[in-house]
Amino acid sequence: MQNPIPALGRSIHAQRTLDPYRPRYHFTAPANWLNDPNGLIDWKGTIHLFYQYNPNGPFHGTIHWGHASSVDLVHWRDHPIALAPTPGGPDADGCWSGCAVDDRGAPTLLYTGVSPQAVCLAVGDETLETWRKYEGNPVIPAPPSEIAAVCGGDFRDPYVWREDDAWWMVIGSRREGVGGLVLLYRSVDLRHWEFVRILLAGDEESSRYFYEGAMWECPNLLDFGDRRTLILSVQDAQVRLHHAAYFTGLYRNQEFKPVAGDVLAHGDSFYAPQATRLSDGRYLLFGWLRETRPHEAAMAAGWSGCMSLPLIVTLREDGRLALAPAPELEALRGEAWSLSDLPLGPHTIQRLDVAGEALEIEIAFVPDRADAFGVAVRCSPDGEEQTRIVIRPRQNELYVERLEAGVAVTPTASMPLTPATPLVLRIFVDASTLEIFSEDGRYLATRLYPRRSDSASVHLFTTGAAVNVQRLTVWRLASIWQ
Ligand code: FRU
Numbered sequence: 001m002q003n004p005i006p007a008l009g010r011s012i013h014a015q016r017t018l019d020p021y022r023p024r025y026h027f028t029a030p031a032n033w034l035n036d037p038n039g040l041i042d043w044k045g046t047i048h049l050f051y052q053y054n055p056n057g058p059f060h061g062t063i064h065w066g067h068a069s070s071v072d073l074v075h076w077r078d079h080p081i082a083l084a085p086t087p088g089g090p091d092a093d094g095c096w097s098g099c100a101v102d103d104r105g106a107p108t109l110l111y112t113g114v115s116p117q118a119v120c121l122a123v124g125d126e127t128l129e130t131w132r133k134y135e136g137n138p139v140i141p142a143p144p145s146e147i148a149a150v151c152g153g154d155f156r157d158p159y160v161w162r163e164d165d166a167w168w169m170v171i172g173s174r175r176e177g178v179g180g181l182v183l184l185y186r187s188v189d190l191r192h193w194e195f196v197r198i199l200l201a202g203d204e205e206s207s208r209y210f211y212e213g214a215m216w217e218c219p220n221l222l223d224f225g226d227r228r229t230l231i232l233s234v235q236d237a238q239v240r241l242h243h244a245a246y247f248t249g250l251y252r253n254q255e256f257k258p259v260a261g262d263v264l265a266h267g268d269s270f271y272a273p274q275a276t277r278l279s280d281g282r283y284l285l286f287g288w289l290r291e292t293r294p295h296e297a298a299m300a301a302g303w304s305g306c307m308s309l310p311l312i313v314t315l316r317e318d319g320r321l322a323l324a325p326a327p328e329l330e331a332l333r334g335e336a337w338s339l340s341d342l343p344l345g346p347h348t349i350q351r352l353d354v355a356g357e358a359l360e361i362e363i364a365f366v367p368d369r370a371d372a373f374g375v376a377v378r379c380s381p382d383g384e385e386q387t388r389i390v391i392r393p394r395q396n397e398l399y400v401e402r403l404e405a406g407v408a409v410t411p412t413a414s415m416p417l418t419p420a421t422p423l424v425l426r427i428f429v430d431a432s433t434l435e436i437f438s439e440d441g442r443y444l445a446t447r448l449y450p451r452r453s454d455s456a457s458v459h460l461f462t463t464g465a466a467v468n469v470q471r472l473t474v475w476r477l478a479s480i481w482q
Contacts, residue, residue: 019301021432021449024358024479025332026289027076027307029066033058034305036157036218036272037286038065039082039100039109042279046071048128049286050082050109051307052097058304059295063094065111067129073284073310073328075480079129083111083122090118090138097157097218097272101167103190110169110190112156113138119158119171121190136191143173143183144195150175155183157218159274160190170199170219172232179204180216182230184254199256200230200247204237209261210245213237218244218272221251222283224315230256231264233272244273244287248319260319265308266415267400268292269433270445275313283313284326289433292447308445309428309435322441325426332480333360338473344373344462349383355456358477359429364422364470367393371464374398377429378448378455385455387448389427389436393419400434400444405451413446422470430477 022028032054039050046069053066065083068076083095091113098111098119107124109131118138122131142148143155151173160169169185179202185193202212213234220231228251234242244265247258264273265287273287287308291298298304310326337354344350363375372392379386384406391398399414417423417438424439436444458474 019303020357020453021301022303023306023430023433024481025074025329025477026309026430026433027068027286027480028303029053029305030078031058031303032056033060033303034066034307035060035063035288035290036097037274037288037307038097038111040274040276040284040286041100041102041107042276042284043102043107043128045279047073047278047284048100049076049307050100052288053081055081058298058302063096063114065095065109069128072331073326074331082124082129082131083109083133086133089113089133090141091120091133095120097274099159099274101160101162101190108190110139110158110160112158114156116142116153117155118142119169119193134191139191140171140185140193147173147175147181147183147198150178151181152176154215159218159220161221161223169193170221170230172216172219174215175201177204177237179206179212179214180232180234182216182219182232196254199254200258209247209258210234210263211242213242215239218274220273220275221256222275222313222315226250227315227319228256229315229321230258231273231275241271241290244271246321248315248321262320264321264443265323266442266444267413267446268411269447270308270443273308285311285313285323287311287445289445289447293432293449297449306433311443314441316441320441323443324437324441325428325435329360329477332477333475334478335476336473337475338471339469340471342460342469342472344460344467344469346370346462346465348460348462350460351379352458352460352472352474354458354474356476357429357431357456358479359427359458360475360477361427361429361458361472362424363427363472364424365391366422366468366470367391368467369465370462370467373462373467374460375425375427376459376461377427377434378450379457379459380450380452380455381457383459385450385452386459387434387450388461389425389434391417391423393417393423398425398436398438398444400436400446402448404449413444415442415444417442428477
């Protein structure tokens with residue numbers, strides 16, 4: 001297959017660093033539109049990350065698979081486009097999301113061809129740069145007829161793994177007016193698939209663990225030994241993207257029984273994550289951080305969307321998934337600024353002598369009956385612009401509020417917090433991205449678009465009563481594109 005864009009040169013990296021909203025240490029596409037991570041795979045020690053990509057502009061359309069790789073999980077090398085729609089083929093209207101597997105030494109992609117939505121297969125060479133689409137595509141032309149009758153054409157995002165001498169696939173769908181579906185398939189050769197059963201059916205009315213919505217996209221089944229976790233991305237009946245969420249449960253005889261569940265990522269930006277098992281046994285996960293600025297602003301900027309930080313996923317005893325930034329990110333730490341044992345009285349604003357658009361902040365607070373306290377980032381000197389991470393210990397809640405050019409930007413993002421002394425947070429600021437981790441694995445991702453170039457400093461603040469800052473370190477993080 002010929003590659004529709006030429007090899008990507010240095011000028012791409014220059015573009016990546018000139019735009020003030022362009023993340024410095026998150027993966028972004030060379031230009032144009034990016035959505036879901038796809039085909040994430042550790043191939044002989046190199047991590048390959050494919051992604052939903054529109055080479056024709058910063059909007060969703062003519063979806064290809066972009067491709068990048070990394071040997072350290074932090075720095076990325078661009079590769080030519082991996083998959084492009086074939087005119088007249090089953091993916092003529094787009095190569096939508098899917099996964100990568102190692103088929104006895106042959107890198108193999110299973111992805112969604114559109115339209116109608118169907119499962120297609122492509123086999124790669126040793127470099128994972130050249131992909132040959134299987135002549136027999138689509139390998140699954142449609143869901144079983146009883147589901148085809150009720151799914152409104154929604155049948156996408158295969159996620160495949162090997163177990164008990166067979167290949168297994170989960171794929172997203174829905175029952176119109178009822179809720180999302182995850183379907184389970186089995187194959188011996190990745191080319192012939194047999195429908196096994198509906199693995200899980202959702203209920204649009206249910207918010208038992210999270211709002212379940214109308215359609216389940218991008219299912220992933222993670223294996224934690226005696227328990228498994230089914231990750232989903234939830235769309236509502238109006239095709240609005242809600243959240244990535246999961247059920248934890250038991251998986252026996254190809255049946256999945258959820259016993260717990262939760263939202264995976266809080267905030268308004270993170271969606272459609274994909275996880276893969278690294279050769280060292282860890283589960284690595286990326287999500288798409290979508291823009292929350294107006295469409296016209298992305299069109300003017302010439303790019304839209306970036307990947308989350310590389311996240312390591314573990315399962316806690318209580319069934320909750322914990323997300324943490326990959327420790328490899330510590331390699332980006334540069335100049336550090338720290339303090340310890342700083343008492344902050346009520347109604348205080350403490351300006352720190354540190355500023356930057358690409359920072360990591362680690363902070364341990366001892367709340368002393370404080371009403372609310374927290375950290376403000378990307379603050380202008382007069383405070384007209386700032387993004388406040390507010391902790392409300394009595395409500396066991398953290399929320400983010402943005403002030404841009406003196407105007408509050410809604411909606412705000414929030415996440416629950418487990419009471420802890422000290423309360424430890426890690427905060428990653430990178431141009432227009434903000435990600436926050438609690439020590440027990442809760443995660444929030446949102447976007448911010450300060451208008452002023454001097455909106456770069458960090459403040460601590462309290463309202464009501466006092467707080468002790470046990471320790472605080474702020475690191476400048478290096479760009480990954482130099
Ligand atoms: C999720 C999603 C997938 C689909 C892809 C299309 O964001 O809608 O369900 O395969 O994006 O780009």
